[in-house]
Amino acid sequence: MAKKRIVVILSLCLAALLAVHFGITFLYLTPDNPLRSKHWDKIYAYIYPYFSQNWYLFAPNPVNQHQNLEIKLKYITKDGKETETNWIDLTKPMLQKLYSNRFSPNLRIYEFQSSAMHTYVYDEDEQKEAEKNLRLYVDYYLKTHPKPEGKIISYRMRVVTNKFPRFNERHLPDSKGKKYYDYSDWFPYS
16 A cells, blocks of 8 residues: 555656646747746756757758867977877867766857857857857867877867768768868967
């Protein structure tokens, strides 16, 4: 008898939680209304980032490209020689971290990086601000990841845009798309 009671209570609690979840989701998806406007901050905090979705897959213009941020470092080796690294991809390791743990803050960091790259390439009016944001991300990356042996003196960024093959070439893999490169100047690093 006690077990049945516990099952009933747990079932009712689960049903109540689901009702609250779907109620908040309903408010999030409805057009502007007084209730939604009054509680928008709480609704948004609940939905984002774990329950939010982008609808590009179903949009008239589905995702047709991918962007990566890469850097090249100039540094002084232990011998005192100035040298450069190959291009280092900053986006791929970020995505690997994100895929391994969807509940980490990496989604926000990736969205910050992705938004800055898109603005840097496509919005001339906001390009300087986007460049500043990309530099903030590069500084963060260089402080939190292994560096080459020696003292970094400067770095250069590039945004690699891979436009996927169009519909008539859909049998080709995404990597066979056209690549475009947008380079920054060299920036000092301290």
